[in-house]
Amino acid sequence: MHSNCEVEKLVNSDEVSIEKESINRSVIEYAVKDLLLGLGEDINREGIRKTPFRVAKAFFEGTRGALFPEAGLDNTNKIGHGGGVGGLVFVRDIDLYSYCESCLLPFQIKCHVGYIPSNQRVVGLSKLPRVAEAFAKRLQEPQHLADEICFALHEGIQPEGVAIILQCTHIPFPYKDFDSNHEGWVNILVSSGSGVFENKNDDIWSDLFSLVKFRGIEKGKVVIKESLDDQCYNWCPSFKVEEIKYSPIMVNAVSTIIKSIGEDPTRKELIETPNRFLKWLMNFQYASNIDLKMNGSIFNGEVKSIIWSEFNVPFWSQCEHHLLPFYGVVHIGYYNSEGCNPIGKSLLQSIVHFYGFKLQVQERLTKQIAETISSLVGGNVIVVVEASHTCMISRGIEKFGSNTATIAVLGHFSTDLAARTKFLESIPSVTSFEGQ
Numbered sequence: 045m046h047s048n049c050e051v052e053k054l055v056n057s058d059e060v061s062i063e064k065e066s067i068n069r070s071v072i073e074y075a076v077k078d079l080l081l082g083l084g085e086d087i088n089r090e091g092i093r094k095t096p097f098r099v100a101k102a103f104f105e106g107t108r109g110a111l112f113p114e115a116g117l118d119n120t121n122k123i124g125h126g127g128g129v130g131g132l133v134f135v136r137d138i139d140l141y142s143y144c145e146s147c148l149l150p151f152q153i154k155c156h157v158g159y160i161p162s163n164q165r166v167v168g169l170s171k172l173p174r175v176a177e178a179f180a181k182r183l184q185e186p187q188h189l190a191d192e193i194c195f196a197l198h199e200g201i202q203p204e205g206v207a208i209i210l211q212c213t214h215i216p217f218p219y220k221d222f223d224s225n226h227e228g229w230v231n232i233l234v235s236s237g238s239g240v241f242e243n244k245n246d247d248i249w250s251d252l253f254s255l256v257k258f259r260g261i262e263k264g265k266v267v268i269k270e271s272l273d274d275q276c277y278n279w280c281p282s283f284k285v286e287e288i289k290y291s292p293i294m295v296n297a298v299s300t301i302i303k304s305i306g307e308d309p310t311r312k313e314l315i316e317t318p319n320r321f322l323k324w325l326m327n328f329q330y331a332s333n334i335d336l337k338m339n340g341s342i343f344n345g346e347v348k349s350i351i352w353s354e355f356n357v358p359f360w361s362q363c364e365h366h367l368l369p370f371y372g373v374v375h376i377g378y379y380n381s382e383g384c385n386p387i388g389k390s391l392l393q394s395i396v397h398f399y400g401f402k403l404q405v406q407e408r409l410t411k412q413i414a415e416t417i418s419s420l421v422g423g424n425v426i427v428v429v430e431a432s433h434t435c436m437i438s439r440g441i442e443k444f445g446s447n448t449a450t451i452a453v454l455g456h457f458s459t460d461l462a463a464r465t466k467f468l469e470s471i472p473s474v475t476s477f478e479g480q
């Protein structure tokens with residue numbers, strides 16, 4: 045039981061932190077307005093009027109761990125004493141997300157936690173994900189995250205040893221030059237061990253890896269940080285993108301956000317983070333006119349029954365509600381008049397890029413692509429956009445890998461069910477971005 049005085053103290057400290065949080069939130073909101081202005085957006089536009097509020101909310105919810113690092117295993121009294129427990133406890137496939145400390149974009153994590161109890165001290169299985177999550181919810185880097193989870197669990201459970209394996213996946217930075225060979229998703233496998241797991245060459249690790257082997261995890265693929273120099277270890281794709289001079293107002297806005305979520309923007313790893321975040325963000329600068337070479341595919345008025353299609357045209361975009369990436373593929377079908385050449389893939393790709401590289405919502409992206417192609421081919425167009433949204437990941441609403449499909453139909457496709465079905469059924473069932 046708390047005495048009155050203690051309760052009062054608790055209430056007061058809560059009030060202070062609530063007040064501080066609301067100040068920090070409004071500071072982030074102002075910073076986000078600066079970023080939107082820097083992108084050339086009208087901050088009073090209906091679609092983005094609430095964006096500063098949403099971004100601040102998402103940053104706060106996504107980095108709670110930084111504010112409450114003690115969440116989880118602080119109270120050793122809560123650790124049970126199981127009977128007859130001696131062997132390995134292994135919890136696999138804990139889905140987490142974190143923010144990349146190098147570029148501020150969210151990255152996905154599959155976390156596997158193992159420990160060998162000592163003196164029959166076991167911890168509730170739901171605790172392990174909660175501890176892992178507390179450390180994921182801050183600006184992170186994979187190896188550091190693995191070490192932190194490992195250390196916290198070791199301190200909390202005091203077992204014979206703790207082993208952590210993390211599979212981390214980072215969104216690739218976009219390429220506008222669609223002919224170039226594009227690098228895919230960045231995956232990294234890291235591990236951390238304490239106690240009996242301290243030596244990573246030990247047989248006990250082999251046991252562990254055999255338990256996750258069917259997930260494509262192999263011991264040989266684990267990155268050993270100590271054996272790489274910093275340059276090789278930097279997994280964030282922002283390091284490979286050339287730096288441009290960004291407006292000091294925008295750089296300052298990003299540092300302000302970093303500071304407001306409780307991080308120190310002068311920490312060595314974070315000094316360049318505003319610039320690297322802007323390398324991503326400035327891809328989505330507002331552009332008002334489309335400059336496409338549209339020769340060679342002029343519609344001559346006849347509708348013939350040939351459906352031309354182009355599947356898996358990749359796109360990147362930035363959700364205008366949350367300032368977070370969404371990405372995926374576009375499938376395009378259209379009727380072309382006989383004798384006309386189909387629209388070249390590069391033209392379709394540049395239409396997709398044009399509408400992708402700005403602040404968007406998926407429905408509008410789909411519609412704009414359809415309307416533009418419609419003006420080239422005379423009105424009979426179907427467009428399907430399959431996208432994954434990192435804002436859904438960070439709000440924890442959707443499971444990883446789930447995606448949203450939107451469809452726009454114009455002309456013939458809106459009235460002819462058979463044509464629609466024919467096109468939809470011809471979409472390859474494994475689209476090129478799902479396998480990432």
Ligand SMILES: [Zn+2]
Pocket residue numbers: 144145146147148149214280281282
């Ligand atoms: Zn990054």
Ligand SMILES: [Zn+2]
Pocket residue numbers: 363364365366367368433435436
């Ligand atoms: Zn969103």
